[in-house]
Amino acid sequence: MTTTTPATQSPAEPSHGRRLFGIWLILALAADLIIWFVWKPHLPPGDLSDSARHQQLDIAVLAVSAAPVIIFVLLYFTYAIVVWRARPGDDSDGEPIYGNTKVQASWIIGTTIIVLWLFVFGTVELVGPAGAGAGEGPSPVWKLAGATSATWTPGGKTMLEVQVIGQQWTWTFRYPQFGGMESTELMLPVNTPVTFHVTSLDVIHSFWAYQLGVKADANPQVDNVAYTTARALGGVTVRCSELCGIWHGAMFNYGHVVTQAAFQSWANGVQSKEKTDGVLAALPPFALAYDPTVVPQLGAALPKIDGITGAAGYYYPPGDPVTP
Amino acid sequence: MSVAARAASLLAAFVIVAGLGVFVALYYIGGASALPMVHYSASGGQVNVALQEDPQNNSASKPDWVSYYVQDPGNSQWVHTTLFSVPANTKVNVTIYGYDGCTPLRNNFFSQVQGTIGNTVTVSQFDQHGKEYVSDQTTSVINAWANCNVGHTFAIPGMNLYVPVASPNAQLSANNLCSSSPCTPSGNPYAKETFSFMSPAHGGVFRWQCLVPCGGGFLDGNGGPMQTLGYMMGEMDVVSS
Numbered sequence: 001m002t003t004t005t006p007a008t009q010s011p012a013e014p015s016h017g018r019r020l021f022g023i024w025l026i027l028a029l030a031a032d033l034i035i036w037f038v039w040k041p042h043l044p045p046g047d048l049s050d051s052a053r054h055q056q057l058d059i060a061v062l063a064v065s066a067a068p069v070i071i072f073v074l075l076y077f078t079y080a081i082v083v084w085r086a087r088p089g090d091d092s093d094g095e096p097i098y099g100n101t102k103v104q105a106s107w108i109i110g111t112t113i114i115v116l117w118l119f120v121f122g123t124v125e126l127v128g129p130a131g132a133g134a135g136e137g138p139s140p141v142w143k144l145a146g147a148t149s150a151t152w153t154p155g156g157k158t159m160l161e162v163q164v165i166g167q168q169w170t171w172t173f174r175y176p177q178f179g180g181m182e183s184t185e186l187m188l189p190v191n192t193p194v195t196f197h198v199t200s201l202d203v204i205h206s207f208w209a210y211q212l213g214v215k216a217d218a219n220p221q222v223d224n225v226a227y228t229t230a231r232a233l234g235g236v237t238v239r240c241s242e243l244c245g246i247w248h249g250a251m252f253n254y255g256h257v258v259t260q261a262a263f264q265s266w267a268n269g270v271q272s273k274e275k276t277d278g279v280l281a282a283l284p285p286f287a288l289a290y291d292p293t294v295v296p297q298l299g300a301a302l303p304k305i306d307g308i309t310g311a312a313g314y315y316y317p318p319g320d321p322v323t324p
Numbered sequence: 325m326s327v328a329a330r331a332a333s334l335l336a337a338f339v340i341v342a343g344l345g346v347f348v349a350l351y352y353i354g355g356a357s358a359l360p361m362v363h364y365s366a367s368g369g370q371v372n373v374a375l376q377e378d379p380q381n382n383s384a385s386k387p388d389w390v391s392y393y394v395q396d397p398g399n400s401q402w403v404h405t406t407l408f409s410v411p412a413n414t415k416v417n418v419t420i421y422g423y424d425g426c427t428p429l430r431n432n433f434f435s436q437v438q439g440t441i442g443n444t445v446t447v448s449q450f451d452q453h454g455k456e457y458v459s460d461q462t463t464s465v466i467n468a469w470a471n472c473n474v475g476h477t478f479a480i481p482g483m484n485l486y487v488p489v490a491s492p493n494a495q496l497s498a499n500n501l502c503s504s505s506p507c508t509p510s511g512n513p514y515a516k517e518t519f520s521f522m523s524p525a526h527g528g529v530f531r532w533q534c535l536v537p538c539g540g541g542f543l544d545g546n547g548g549p550m551q552t553l554g555y556m557m558g559e560m561d562v563v564s565s
Contacts, residue, residue: 165431168546169533170481172433182433184484201430202537202546246551250482250531279436282467292537295428295469 016083024075028068035063045213048236048257051133051228052213058125058132065114135198135207135216135224138288144227146193152177152267154260160189163286164198164238166205166218169251171238180286181271182279186238186255188212189263190230198224199289205251206242215241223288230257359554361407361561362394366414371523373410376402376421377476377489377534378505381555389549390424390476390538390556393506402506406532406558411565413525415441418487422515423507424475426491427536427545429468434477434535437464439485440519447490448516450509452500457493458515466490468536475515476534480560483521483530490515527564533557 040060045052126132130144146159163174165182174182186209188194198207198216205218207226211234216226218240236255240248258266274280284290325333364371374395381391381404393402410416429435437445447466449458466488468474475491492501492513502512524530534556537545549555 167430167535168550170479170535172431182431184438184481184486245546247531247533247557253481274436277436277464278467279433279465282432282435282465282469284432292430 016079020076020079023079024068024072027071027075031067031071032064035067036060039063045210048211048232048234049133049213049228049230051129052211053231054125054129054132055213058122061121062118065118069114130227133213133215133226133228135226138223138225140225140227144193144195144229146195150177152264154189154264157193159193159195161195161197162186162188163288164196164207164216164218165201165290166199166207166240166244166251167201168203168245169240169247171207171240171251171253173255174283174286175267175271176286178267178271179275179280180283181267181274182283183270184253186236186253187263187266188230188236188255188257189260190233190257192260192263193229194227196226196228197288198226201290201292203244204242205240205244208239208241209236209255210239211236217242221289221291233257233259359407360403360405361409362396362403362405363409364397364411364416366411370415370417371410372397372417372419373408374419374421375478376507377424377556378507379424379501380503380505382505383554386549386552386555388540389552390540391505391549391554392534392556392558394558404506404554406554406556407561408558409561409563410523412523412527412562413565414523415520416523417520418478418518420478420487420489420517421507421509422475422489422491422517423502423512424491424538425501426468426472426475426493427538429474429477429488429535430537430545431535432467432469434479434486435465435468435474435488437466437487437519439480439483440487440521445487445490445517445519449490449492450514450516451492452511452513454509473515474536476536476538476556478532479535480530480532483524485521486535487517487519490517523562527562530560530562531557532560 040056043056043059045055047053047056127142130142131140136142144159147157148161149158152158152160161176163176164186165172165174170184171186172182172184173186174180196207196214196216198218199222200218200220202220204220206215207218208215209228212228212230214226214228216224218224234257236257238253238255240251242248244251271280284295364373376393376395378391378393380388381393383389383391383404391404392406394405394408395401396403437443444462444464445466446460446462447458448456448460450456466474468488472493473490474488476489478487478489479485492515500513502508502514507514534550537550538556539545539548539550542548542550550557553559
């Protein structure tokens, strides 16, 4: 930063530091107020769930923190061009530069405060909302408060368990507290802590429930746990955010956050239909992850050819003739 | 080197790189567009679509890949493609001839018929002698894990349409599956499956695919025909009137 000594500053020279600080203060304050009160309510991913609300807050806080810094840089840049530019006919050298302890100390202290603030805020925002809606792996460090139970009923504090299963190129959602029934639609009750168990049946996918602020990788044979609590009624779009094949871009499902009573009615209805149709009995026993080369009902792995299963991976007993 | 020479060199390099990019794009786009589209027209507010899935295909490059075929309604010929169009807001009656053997679904949930009218399909199965051993059985589930009955699926996830496609029972048919595509009922065991659904009210392109890991020779059945238009994945163009 260029500074001038009082000895070389003409008596009519204004205090550039004060002037810059005054302009910066007004602009920074205005920008932060606009960010907080005008922009924040529209920031992604919205406020459908606790995790989404925290992410919205995070983005707003980061923007509020960054705006004064950006404004200072741009302001100083503009001020220098306008005020300290070379005048026509002025071929003299610029003022000599000396060290300035105040400026250097302010710079170090200021940047340290900003970095520490971001560190503390980021940590609090990761721990507080139980992983901030991100996948925490099979053994979550930050767990969401809520009782676990084999069943779920409205009005209680019981967590809803939802298994998210990815496969090329669609999602299904399994509800172990409702007999292990499965759906292509992600339905959730409002004001209920939810545990997602995210896994895959083939390649690596990534479960991204955008409006819920939940994103967790879906790895085959891995149970990736993520939490959220929906706080409002509304629609949910589930996308894959991991390049997973030619139709990765079209891999999306839909869902809804509904009242607790409506959810129970829906879940009971699906469970009943799948039980009647026989598909519930046809599903494998609920597990936190599945081996794609195993058909549990048959109790054995599919035959493999050089480690590969697939079209020719029939599952007849060995004595049966082989299909092409 | 003079400024003019430098500028000319830069321009030439830009043209070469840009031209290469355009060539690659046109090559792939051109390749994709070479796949024929079969158009179905409505009659009496309905349209009849016929597909078949074979253990192999008659292409020169990938003859051992399992593949769908689409029947041209004009001449009843089977076309090696997976692109077809139907009118919007129309009842689509689909007939699928399953000539391929069975493979278990990765997720047996898709044994359940979803999104068809009545959420059911009607299945008949024939052996290689033409004997019908399952006749017009209407069902909402074809359990791919309990019996050797599911060859592939016909799924349009964007419409929440998931249909397990029956295969001929390979044990009853002594695995004497069709070996020359496009397959015909004569001398080959097959399953015939029918179902109906309503096409969307508005036009658009809807991808459809198989959910059975049927890419033989690829890791866990993924890849190959599973990932290639013209084989086990396709597009249904819904055309607004």
